[in-house]
Amino acid sequence: MVVFDLDNTLFKTPLFKQDIYKVFIAHGIDPEVFWKTFYLSYDIEPQSKGCYSLQKHFSILNVDSPIVKQEISSKVTENVYTRGREYLYVDVLPTILELKRRDEKVVLLTKGDKESQELKLDATHIREYFDEIKIVSDNKLPVLKELSQKNKVLVNINNHPDELRVCSSKIPQIICFLIKRSDYPIGDSTFSPSVENLSEIIDKLKHKT
Numbered sequence: 108m109v110v111f112d113l114d115n116t117l118f119k120t121p122l123f124k125q126d127i128y129k130v131f132i133a134h135g136i137d138p139e140v141f142w143k144t145f146y147l148s149y150d151i152e153p154q155s156k157g158c159y160s161l162q163k164h165f166s167i168l169n170v171d172s173p174i175v176k177q178e179i180s181s182k183v184t185e186n187v188y189t190r191g192r193e194y195l196y197v198d199v200l201p202t203i204l205e206l207k208r209r210d211e212k213v214v215l216l217t218k219g220d221k222e223s224q225e226l227k228l229d230a231t232h233i234r235e236y237f238d239e240i241k242i243v244s245d246n247k248l249p250v251l252k253e254l255s256q257k258n259k260v261l262v263n264i265n266n267h268p269d270e271l272r273v274c275s276s277k278i279p280q281i282i283c284f285l286i287k288r289s290d291y292p293i294g295d296s297t298f299s300p301s302v303e304n305l306s307e308i309i310d311k312l313k314h315k316t
């Protein structure tokens with residue numbers, strides 16, 4: 108079984124952020140204010156820390172008008188659907204199809220606001236490629252633990268070194284890989300083993316199963 112993260116692993120999240128940005132700017136929000144409040148809004152609800160949503164962003168920007176909120180939400184949805192499959196990195200579909208051809212189960216495990224994550228999945232038409240889809244708002248570990256109990260070989264692919272480090276230390280039987288995306292630099296923090304293209308996973312799996 109192969110478990111994929113969504114944002115910056117399969118999905119070009121920087122492009123998604125730019126598409127949201129354009130809609131707010133068109134509604135008169137100052138660019139600097141947009142980005143400052145964008146990142147602040149991730150953490151304003153303790154039960155879903157680290158998850159962005161338009162509703163959280165509206166509240167931190169004091170956008171109260173239901174009409175304006177509706178206009179921005181509709182425009183974001185429209186633009187995201189227009190972009191569609193372009194959000195997926197080029198290696199995503201070929202790799203998943205090859206894994207399925209080899210009878211590997213493929214799971215999507217993502218942390219985020221349910222509505223935002225579902226918009227990403229619907230716009231890219233990627234749901235049908237997964238055997239299971241799990242969206243969590245806080246911690247991925249309970250899901251990973253459950254999956255690893257049911258699967259002898261479990262590979263976990265994520266762009267986030269710290270999440271992988273926690274996974275490796277708490278559930279050492281899971282085989283973790285860092286995916287490095289050039290439009291999403293990782294900075295000082297790193298993790299080994301890493302890949303630069305998802306297709307590299309296929310070869311590595313051959314030696315594990």
Ligand SMILES: [Mg+2]
Pocket residue numbers: 112113114115116265266267
């Ligand atoms: Mg990610």
